[in-house]
Amino acid sequence: MDHVDRILAQWQAERPDLQLRPMGLLGRIKRLGAHLGQGMERVFAAHGLNAASFDVLATLRRSGAPYALTPSQLMDWTMVTSGTMTNRLDRLEAKGLIRRVRSDRDARSVTVQLTDEGFALIDACVTEHVANQHRLADALSETEQAELDRLLSKWLAGFEPPED
Amino acid sequence: MDHVDRILAQWQAERPDLQLRPMGLLGRIKRLGAHLGQGMERVFAAHGLNAASFDVLATLRRSGAPYALTPSQLMDWTMVTSGTMTNRLDRLEAKGLIRRVRSDRDARSVTVQLTDEGFALIDACVTEHVANQHRLADALSETEQAELDRLLSKWLAGFEPPED
DNA sequence: GCCTTTTATCTTGACGTCAAGGTATTTCAA
DNA sequence: TTGAAATACCTTGACGTCAAGATAAAAGGC
Numbered sequence: 357m358d359h360v361d362r363i364l365a366q367w368q369a370e371r372p373d374l375q376l377r378p379m380g381l382l383g384r385i386k387r388l389g390a391h392l393g394q395g396m397e398r399v400f401a402a403h404g405l406n407a408a409s410f411d412v413l414a415t416l417r418r419s420g421a422p423y424a425l426t427p428s429q430l431m432d433w434t435m436v437t438s439g440t441m442t443n444r445l446d447r448l449e450a451k452g453l454i455r456r457v458r459s460d461r462d463a464r465s466v467t468v469q470l471t472d473e474g475f476a477l478i479d480a481c482v483t484e485h486v487a488n489q490h491r492l493a494d495a496l497s498e499t500e501q502a503e504l505d506r507l508l509s510k511w512l513a514g515f516e517p518p519e520d
Numbered sequence: 521m522d523h524v525d526r527i528l529a530q531w532q533a534e535r536p537d538l539q540l541r542p543m544g545l546l547g548r549i550k551r552l553g554a555h556l557g558q559g560m561e562r563v564f565a566a567h568g569l570n571a572a573s574f575d576v577l578a579t580l581r582r583s584g585a586p587y588a589l590t591p592s593q594l595m596d597w598t599m600v601t602s603g604t605m606t607n608r609l610d611r612l613e614a615k616g617l618i619r620r621v622r623s624d625r626d627a628r629s630v631t632v633q634l635t636d637e638g639f640a641l642i643d644a645c646v647t648e649h650v651a652n653q654h655r656l657a658d659a660l661s662e663t664e665q666a667e668l669d670r671l672l673s674k675w676l677a678g679f680e681p682p683e684d
Numbered sequence: 685g686c687c688t689t690t691t692a693t694c695t696t697g698a699c700g701t702c703a704a705g706g707t708a709t710t711t712c713a714a
Numbered sequence: 715t716t717g718a719a720a721t722a723c724c725t726t727g728a729c730g731t732c733a734a735g736a737t738a739a740a741a742g743g744c
Contacts, residue, residue, distance in 0.1 A: 358673065358682040363597075366582040371643075374650045378657035381665055382556055384672040389553035390599075391679040392546055408730065418530040427693060433527075435554075440731055442694050447729095464692045464739045486538045493542035495678040496671065501545055504671045507664055508548040509522065514659035515555040518522040572700065591723065604701055606724055611699095628709045628722040 360384050392492055399488045403481040404451075410485070412444050413453060413478035416470045424457075424469035453477060524548050556656055563652045567645040568615075574649070576608050577617060577642035580634045587634040588621075594632060617641060 360383040364376050393407065400410045415433045416423050425433075431441050445468060448454045453474035459465035470478070493501055524547040528540050557571065564574045579597045580587050589597075595605050609632060612618045617638035623629035634642070657665055 358676065359680055360673075360676075361682075363582065366584070370582050370584055371646070374647070375654065376650065377662075378653040378665065379650065381657060381669045381672070382560075382653055384669060384676055385549065385553050385556060387680070388672055388676050389549050391676070392549060396546075406730085418527065418534050420530070420534055428691085436730095437732055438693060439695075439733080443730070446694095462692080462740070464737095466693070482535070483538070486540065486543065489542040489546055490539065493545060495675050498541075500671055500674070501542065504668070504675075505545045505548060507660065507668045507671075508545070508552055509524075510664070511659050511668075512522060512524075512548055512552050512555070516523055516551070518525075570700085592721090600700095601702055602723060603703080603725075607700070610724095626710075626722080628707095630723070 360387065395492045396485065396488060399484050400481065402484070403477060405477075405481060408440075408444055409448055409453075410478070410481065412441075412448060412468075413470065413474055414482060416454070416468065417475065417478045417482065422469065423475060424467045426465055426467060430468060448474070524551065559656045560649065560652060563648050564645065566648070567641060569641075569645060572604075572608055573612055573617075574642070574645065576605075576612060576632075577634065577638055578646060580618070580632065581639065581642045581646065587639060588631045590629055590631060612638070 360380050363383065364380050367374060367376055367379070397407060400406050405413070411434050412430060415430055416425060419425055427438070427441050427445060430445075431438060434441070436444075445454060445456065449456060452471055455469050455471055457467045457469060459467060496504065524544050527547065528544050531538060531540055531543070561571060564570050569577070575598050576594060579594055580589060583589055591602070591605050591609060594609075595602060598605070600608075609618065609620065613620060616635055619633050619635055621631045621633060623631060660668065
C-alpha cells in the first residue's frame, strides 16, 4: 500500500465506474521520475549546476571535440524551445562555462563552445553523475534493470520512432 | 537506435571509462514521463485545466463528500510547497472552481471545497483522463503493463516506504 | 536583381515552482 | 498563567519554462 495505491483506492470508492488499471502505472512513472530527478539534482547542485545547465554542458561535452554546437542543435538534443535555450546559454555564458562565437559563413548563426572551465566542470560532474545513477538504480538487480529497460524502450518507441 | 541510444553512443565514444548501464534506464524513464505528461496535458487543456489545477481538483474529488480538504492536506497529497498551493488555490478560486472557508474552530485554518462547477468539471475531466490513460498505455500488453508496474513499484518503494 | 519564404536566434510576457521568510493563532510545559 | 515553540497559511523574489512574436540574414523562384 504505497502512495499510488492509496490514490487508486480513493478513486475506486468514489468512481467505481472507472477502469483504473493504467492510472497506477502512469502514476508510478511520474513519481519515480520525480524522485530520480531530485536524486540527480543533488549532484548537479554540488557543482553549481542544475538539470538544465547540466543538460547543455553534457550535450556539448559528449558531442566530442571541438565541443561546439549551434543553439539549434542544442535545442534538438535537449528538446526545449528557443527561448529556453537562449536563457540557458545566457546564464552559462555569464558563468564563463560556454562562449558564443558568431559564424563567419552565416551571420544569423552562432556556435556555442565549451570553455576550458566548462569542460573541466562537466567532465568532473558527469563522472559523479554516472556513479550517482548507479546508486539510484541499485534497488533493482541487473536483470530487473534490463527487463525494465526493455519494457520502457518498447513503450517509448511509440512516442519516438527509432531511426537507423 | 532511439534518442537515448544515440546519447549513450556519444558518451561511449567520448568517455569509455564510464559505466553507462543505468544511464539509459534513467534517460528512458525521464523521456517517457515527459511524453506521457504531454499526452495527459492535452485532456486537461480541453477542460481549461493544466496538470497543477487538475491535481488539486482531483484530490478534492476523490477525497469523497463533502469534497473539502485543508491546504495542508492538499500539500501532503500533491507534494508541493505551501507557496505553490496558495498560488494554485488563488487561481482555482478566481475561476470559481473551489471556495475557501475559514474554520470556526481554528482561526489559522482554511477549508478548501469544490464548488458545484468544480465538481462537474473535474468529474467530466477525470472520465476523459482515464480513457486517455488507457490510450497512452496501449503500446504495451496487459501482461507487460503488469510486469512494468511490478518493477516500478519495487523501485519506488526505496523512495517511498509503503505503509499499512 | 527583386520579393517572398525560410532559417537562426533572441525578446517579451505569462505562468508554475520553490526557498525563505512573514503573520496570526494555538499548544504546551514550567 | 504565560511565554516559547509549533502550526497554518500567505507573501516575496528568483528561476526555468513556454508560446508568440520580433529581428536579421539567407535561399529560391521569377
